[in-house]
Amino acid sequence: MAITRRKFIGWIGAAAGATTLTAVNSHGASNKEFKGHPQSVGVLHDATRCIGCRLCEAACNTVNEMPAPDKPFDDLSVLDTLRRTTEKTHTVVNKFQPTAGGSPLFAKKQCNHCMEPACASACFVKAFQKDKTGAVSYDASLCVGCRYCMVACPFGIPTYEYDEPLTPRVLKCTMCLPLIREGKLPGCVEVCPREALIFGERSQLIKQARRRIQKFPDQYVDHIYGETEMGGTNWLYLSGVPFSEIGMREDLGTTSAPELTAGALSAVPMVVGLWPVFLTGAWAISRRKEKIAAEEKAKAIEETLNSAAEDTRKQLDDQRKKLTREKESAIAFEIKKALAEAQQKAEEELKAAAEQKAAAEKATEPVDQSTVPPEEDK
Amino acid sequence: MPKKMCCQMLMIAIFAPLILFLTRDTVTSTEEAKTVQGRPDIILIDLPPVPGGEKMPGVTFYHDLHTESVKKNDCSVCHVKEKDVFAFKFKRTQNTNTQTDMAIYHDNCIGCHVETSQKGNDSGPKEGECRACHTIKPTFTSTRTPIDFDRSLHFRHESSNTIDPEGNKEDVNCTACHHNYNKDTDKIFYAKGEESSCTYCHKAEKTKEASNLQTASHNACVACHLKVKTTFLDKKAGPVDCRGCHDPELQGEIKKMKEVPRLKRNQPDMTLLTGQDFSGKSPEVVKKALAKQMAPVPFDHKSHELKQESCKKCHHGSLENCNECHTLTGDKKGGDIRLEQVMHDMNSDRSCMGCHNESKRLPECAGCHVQMPAKPLADSSCTTCHAAPTENIAFETMDKKAMAELAQKVTEAKKTAFTRVPKEKIPEKVTIGFLSKTYEPSEFPHARIIKTLEAGIEKSTMASRFHEDGTTLCQGCHHNAPASEKVQACSSCHGSTTGVSDLRPALKAAYHGQCITCHEKMKMDKIAATDCTKCHKKKD
Numbered sequence: 015m016a017i018t019r020r021k022f023i024g025w026i027g028a029a030a031g032a033t034t035l036t037a038v039n040s041h042g043a044s045n046k047e048f049k050g051h052p053q054s055v056g057v058l059h060d061a062t063r064c065i066g067c068r069l070c071e072a073a074c075n076t077v078n079e080m081p082a083p084d085k086p087f088d089d090l091s092v093l094d095t096l097r098r099t100t101e102k103t104h105t106v107v108n109k110f111q112p113t114a115g116g117s118p119l120f121a122k123k124q125c126n127h128c129m130e131p132a133c134a135s136a137c138f139v140k141a142f143q144k145d146k147t148g149a150v151s152y153d154a155s156l157c158v159g160c161r162y163c164m165v166a167c168p169f170g171i172p173t174y175e176y177d178e179p180l181t182p183r184v185l186k187c188t189m190c191l192p193l194i195r196e197g198k199l200p201g202c203v204e205v206c207p208r209e210a211l212i213f214g215e216r217s218q219l220i221k222q223a224r225r226r227i228q229k230f231p232d233q234y235v236d237h238i239y240g241e242t243e244m245g246g247t248n249w250l251y252l253s254g255v256p257f258s259e260i261g262m263r264e265d266l267g268t269t270s271a272p273e274l275t276a277g278a279l280s281a282v283p284m285v286v287g288l289w290p291v292f293l294t295g296a297w298a299i300s301r302r303k304e305k306i307a308a309e310e311k312a313k314a315i316e317e318t319l320n321s322a323a324e325d326t327r328k329q330l331d332d333q334r335k336k337l338t339r340e341k342e343s344a345i346a347f348e349i350k351k352a353l354a355e356a357q358q359k360a361e362e363e364l365k366a367a368a369e370q371k372a373a374a375e376k377a378t379e380p381v382d383q384s385t386v387p388p389e390e391d392k
Numbered sequence: 393m394p395k396k397m398c399c400q401m402l403m404i405a406i407f408a409p410l411i412l413f414l415t416r417d418t419v420t421s422t423e424e425a426k427t428v429q430g431r432p433d434i435i436l437i438d439l440p441p442v443p444g445g446e447k448m449p450g451v452t453f454y455h456d457l458h459t460e461s462v463k464k465n466d467c468s469v470c471h472v473k474e475k476d477v478f479a480f481k482f483k484r485t486q487n488t489n490t491q492t493d494m495a496i497y498h499d500n501c502i503g504c505h506v507e508t509s510q511k512g513n514d515s516g517p518k519e520g521e522c523r524a525c526h527t528i529k530p531t532f533t534s535t536r537t538p539i540d541f542d543r544s545l546h547f548r549h550e551s552s553n554t555i556d557p558e559g560n561k562e563d564v565n566c567t568a569c570h571h572n573y574n575k576d577t578d579k580i581f582y583a584k585g586e587e588s589s590c591t592y593c594h595k596a597e598k599t600k601e602a603s604n605l606q607t608a609s610h611n612a613c614v615a616c617h618l619k620v621k622t623t624f625l626d627k628k629a630g631p632v633d634c635r636g637c638h639d640p641e642l643q644g645e646i647k648k649m650k651e652v653p654r655l656k657r658n659q660p661d662m663t664l665l666t667g668q669d670f671s672g673k674s675p676e677v678v679k680k681a682l683a684k685q686m687a688p689v690p691f692d693h694k695s696h697e698l699k700q701e702s703c704k705k706c707h708h709g710s711l712e713n714c715n716e717c718h719t720l721t722g723d724k725k726g727g728d729i730r731l732e733q734v735m736h737d738m739n740s741d742r743s744c745m746g747c748h749n750e751s752k753r754l755p756e757c758a759g760c761h762v763q764m765p766a767k768p769l770a771d772s773s774c775t776t777c778h779a780a781p782t783e784n785i786a787f788e789t790m791d792k793k794a795m796a797e798l799a800q801k802v803t804e805a806k807k808t809a810f811t812r813v814p815k816e817k818i819p820e821k822v823t824i825g826f827l828s829k830t831y832e833p834s835e836f837p838h839a840r841i842i843k844t845l846e847a848g849i850e851k852s853t854m855a856s857r858f859h860e861d862g863t864t865l866c867q868g869c870h871h872n873a874p875a876s877e878k879v880q881a882c883s884s885c886h887g888s889t890t891g892v893s894d895l896r897p898a899l900k901a902a903y904h905g906q907c908i909t910c911h912e913k914m915k916m917d918k919i920a921a922t923d924c925t926k927c928h929k930k931k932d
Contacts (some may be wrong), residue, residue, distance in 0.1 A: 065908060065921040090922060117912060208908065209901035214892025225895055229765040 019299045025124070027290050049246075050129040054148030055194065056216040056240075056248030057203055058223055060089055061260055063210035064328035066093055066107055070211065074105045075123075077190055077201035097123060098260065101173040104187040105202060109388060110260045119253075120137050121209070121260040122202070123151060125171045125187035126240060126247035132271030136166035141184075148216060148248040149189035157184060168244055168266055192266035226252060245270025427472045432642075433457070433634035437482075439490045443896035447524065451497075452530035461508070467618065467632075470500075477615050480607070501525070536841060538641040542701045544649040550656075554620050564656060569612055570577065573601055585658050588711050589704055606632070613637070654697060657711070662803065664687040664780060667720050667731055669713075671791060679782075685720070688780040690799035695853060706742055715749035728840030736769055744777070745769075748854065757855065758913035762869030763906065776858060779806065779872035809850055813863055817877050818842055822927075826883075826899055831928035 023341045072087035074080075081103050083108055085092050093109040105124035109168070112119055131150045134142040141157035146148055168208040188199035203213040212219070220241055227234045239251035243266050251257065258264045431454060439451030471478040480484040483496050502519050511514035517524035549555065550564050557568035570587040571580040594608040602608065606743045620629035631637050634672065645666075661851065666688045681686070681781045697703070703711060717726030718734045726734075737743040741750055752761035780802045804821060818839050825833035832912040845865055849855040859865060863875040870879040886899040897905055919926045 067922040067924075117917075190731065207900060208904045209890075209897045212890075212892060218892040222892060229895075231766050233762070276825065 019303075022295050022299060026288070026295070029288060039369045050216060050248070051144070051146045051148060054146065054216050054248060055189075055214060056127065056148050056219055056250060057189070057200065058212050058219040058250045058251045058252065060210050060212075060223075060226070060251065061119060061121045064120040064122060066090065066105065066109055066118070067207065067211075068092070069109055069207060070122060071103065071105055071107060071279045073105070073201035073205040074187070077193065078104060078188075078346060080104075093120075099171055099173055101175045101177075101183075101187065110262055112255050112259060114255070119255060121251070121253070121262070123169075123171075123261070124202075124249070125189070126169055126244075126249040127189055128244055128270065129246040129381065130244075130270035130272050131168040132168060132244070133163035133172055134163040134277065135272035138162070138372040145191060147189075147191065147194055149191045149194065150186075151188065151191055152184060152186070154181070154183045158186075166271060168263065168271065183247065190280075208333075216248050216250070223250060223252050238380075242268040244268075245273060278304055300390045415854075429532050431456075431635075432534070432536045432639040433533040434530070434534040439493055439497075442490045448526040452526045452527060453525075453530075454532070456635055459633050461513075469504075477611065478618070480610050480614070494754065497533065512922065523774045535640060536634070536638045537643065539643060540701070541639045542648075543652045543655070545646065546655065547649060547652045548647070554624055555616070566656075568616070573602065574784050587657055589707075591701075591704070592710050611909055652698075655703070659693060659697065660792065660796055661692075661694040662799040663691050663792070663797045664691050664799040665691050665714075666795070668715055682782045686774065687778040688795075689777045690780050690802040692799075692803060705747075708742060738769070743771070748858075751844055751854065755871075755913065756845075756851070756916045759910035760845070761864075763868075806857070806860075810846075810859050811862050812846055813842075813866070813877055815839075824903060828901065831924065831930055834928040876889060 048317055055286060068087045068090065075083070075087070083103065093107065096108055097103075097106040099106055105122060107120050107122045110119045111122065111244075115189075127148055127150045129144070133146055134140075134144055134150060137157055138155075138160075139156045141153050142150060143153070159182055160186065161172075161174055164170075172184045172186045174184055192200075193200060199213050203211045212222070214222075220238060220298060223238045223241075226234055227238075233254050235253050235256060237257070239253065239257050239262060240247035240249055244267065251262065253260055255260075256264070413868050433454055433456035433713050435453045435455050436450045437453050441447040458470070467478045469482060472483060473479070474485040481487065483500050487493055501516070505516040505518050509518070549569070552565060555565045555568050557565055560567050566587055567582045567583075569590075572583045572586060573593065590608060591605060593599075594603060595606040596605060598604040598607070603611075612630055617630040619630060620818055630932045633689045635642055638642075640748055666682070667685055667796070668681065670681070670732060675683075696706075700706070706714075715731050715732060717723065718729055718731045719726065720731050722728045722730040730871055731836070734740075734742070735744045738749055739747050740746040751757065780798060823833050823834040843867065845868065846862075849859050849865070861875060864875055866877070867873065867875050868880055872885070873879055883899055886896055886902040888899055890896060890898040890901075896902070907927070912918060912921065924930070
């Protein structure tokens with residue numbers, strides 16, 4: 015059975031559809047909803063308690079052995095400009111003026127340690143990894159410096175050592191993983207004078223946050239930021255005003271970055287796997303078609319040639335026959351003519367003889383003409 | 393279908409979702425907020441469309457701009473009189489049909505504009521400049537703010553000598569504005585002692601029986617102001633232009649009386665809230681009924697009344713008793729909201745508890761109260777309000793007077809109110825040396841702080857009522873402990889560290905939390921929360 019091009023395309027389409035569907039289904043049946051590593055830890059930042067003293071920034075600087083900042087940490091005029099994390103400051107506190115008026119609000123910003131980190135999913139050398147503790151850790155020895163992580167992070171956290179000519183690293187908050195492993199508190203949490211930051215198991219932090227909201231419903235927005243944002247983060251937040259008012263994105267949705275891209279990425283094997291097949295098929299079809307065409311052409315030529323030869327032969331035959339016939343008829347005619355002439359001659363001779371005889375007979379007796387047989391040979 | 397097209401569609405089918413996935417979050421919206429100047433006098437003239445006809449956008453009309461340019465206070469340039477009062481429609485008393493009304497506007501507006509410009513004055517758009525008036529992008533936005541006719545304004549009108557309504561025998565001007573409506577005769581009449589708020593009948597939208605609030609107030613207020621201004625030539629007469637009443641800035645300039653006497657409408661000074669009407673009932677019935685319900689609440693109507701800007705703060709639908717509509721078991725008239733609910737609803741600023749709760753946000757109160765967890769109704773002290781003892785009092789006659797007397801008696805018995813904790817029992821200073829590694833110990837002015845709080849309470853009758861026992865004040869900081877003169881030190885509950893499952897902060901955060909929150913909420917801005925050395929000096 016020959017495969018038509020139309021059929022082949024149909025099969026490809028069906029295969030593509032089936033692959034996509036099964037890919038999604040299998041994904042759904044797998045770890046679509048990652049609930050985080052059990053007993054993973056995190057930090058709860060209660061923005062209603064933050065007074066903007068920048069002690070956390072100072073502690074972070076000390077713990078991570080970073081260079082001294084341009085302005086000292088007790089200079090609070092720094093808060094007048096909205097800042098983001100840099101390679102030299104892994105955490106910043108920003109000041110916000112609430113729209114409803116009143117005293118300014120503060121919110122600390124650092125890596126949120128997503129449960130399913132976008133940076134780790136974007137990293138193709140696994141330099142970023144989600145640690146079992148809950149921290150998103152970084153291995154500079156693996157990093158190739160592509161900075162995809164910086165593009166991927168929905169919170170705009172990872173920063174790059176652009177000033178480092180030879181071994182630039184991507185830097186961000188580590189949740190003080192080395193300290194945590196020693197059983198100590200992260201630097202910022204340890205130093206916070208108002209417990210605006212508390213450290214503990216993520217599940218416990220959520221419970222604690224809920225109890226605070228329940229106890230003081232007037233003072234909190236009824237939402238724990240990070241409980242579901244981007245699939246959940248290990249750093250959680252409470253606020254007394256909508257989170258967008260303290261510089262946090264509220265448009266992120268509850269789906270983790272890897273899950274968001276999983277659909278598209280699951281199409282990649284299909285595209286990568288099926289494309290060679292598809293293209294080879296298309297190529298084979300074209301090739302086959304060319305071959306068939308060539309064959310058909312050859313056949314046609316042969317047939318044409320054959321039929322031409324036949325025609326010629328026929329013509330020649332006809333011609334020959336015709337000629338033969340003509341020749342024969344000419345011969346026959348000649349013969350006939352000759353015979354006729356001979357007959358005529360014979361007749362004339364006979365006539366003459368008869369006349370002679372008759373003349374003689376006249377004298378004697380009449381001669382019967384019919385008794386003389388004609389000479390015949392055909 | 394051509395094979396090429398088929399292939400293209402297949403490609404699109406494969407790649408379109410991919411591209412959509414990747415571009416999902418990159419779409420951001422940027423909104424530019426433009427600041428547009430506002431005016432309080434914008435009127436949108438927008439006649440209903442003629443069936444089948446074309447519709448131009450409505451005209452944004454600046455009323456005060458026109459009153460300024462025509463002769464001062466001469467409304468007759470644009471308005472005609474109906475029964476000696478100007479009708480606040482342009483050159484007509486009532487709307488007819490769109491074509492006629494439109495012609496009135498076009499002829500008169502353009503006519504006047506042409507006339508004005510012929511005189512050499514600045515003028516508005518003329519014929520052919522349709523879009524100058526019919527614009528969809530007006531230069532100004534409306535800043536029109538409804539005016540609050542508060543108790544101060546009410547008293548100034550009530551006591552004004554200029555208003556002096558016709559046939560008024562008293563020295564108050566109630567009859568000038570207040571009226572009732574007789575359905576049968578379709579006429580309004582004045583009934584002494586039944587004065588109510590305009591909004592009870594004149595709603596936002598016109599009803600069968602009453603015009604809408606805007607028409608009613610303009611007809612009454614503006615017409616009267618105009619009369620006073622033109623007839624009596626009184627310069628103090630109220631505004632006749634839009635901005636005088638509706639400009640948010642000018643509203644602030646309206647003279648406010650410091651002390652406003654009570655409204656004169658026979659309202660009680662004291663009353664007893666029994667939950668239902670017992671008038672005419674036998675003492676037996678009353679006793680039996682009261683035995684089944686909470687003790688009545690002696691209510692100081694006078695002191696509550698004087699603290700509010702308007703009666704409408706509580707009496708939102710009419711000036712009748714609350715239980716007229718909100719019955720004990722709920723009635724359709726009161727939207728099926730029971731009396732208990734309207735008195736105790738924490739989320740309403742109209743209910744007793746809601747309003748009391750609201751006042752906890754005052755700086756004097758917030759320092760302590762903001763740090764107290766939300767209490768369910770069941771944990772509240774009922775007897776603070778439900779104080780009238782039912783057992784010892786004979787309800788022979790449950791008339792208003794008797795009830796008021798009883799209420800007065802109970803309230804007076806409670807007048808002792810707030811009692812300070814004896815001075816000698818209050819430590820003068822407390823030294824907090826917890827952070828003594830880095831900082832010198834902090835000298836906490838314990839007595840001075842209590843004195844400030846006590847002064848705040850004594851200022852308010854309500855606060856005094858609710859803090860009868862001086863030791864309740866101690867609970868502001870020494871929370872979760874029974875009210876007592878003997879309190880525990882902070883460190884008896886707050887340790888040097890805390891766990892994540894423990895709602896109690898560690899000692900350092902407990903001190904900082906309580907001190908800083910209180911300072912913030914009581915608006916003591918002089919000491920910044922981040923100024924560590926203000927409370928404890930740094931060690932050298």
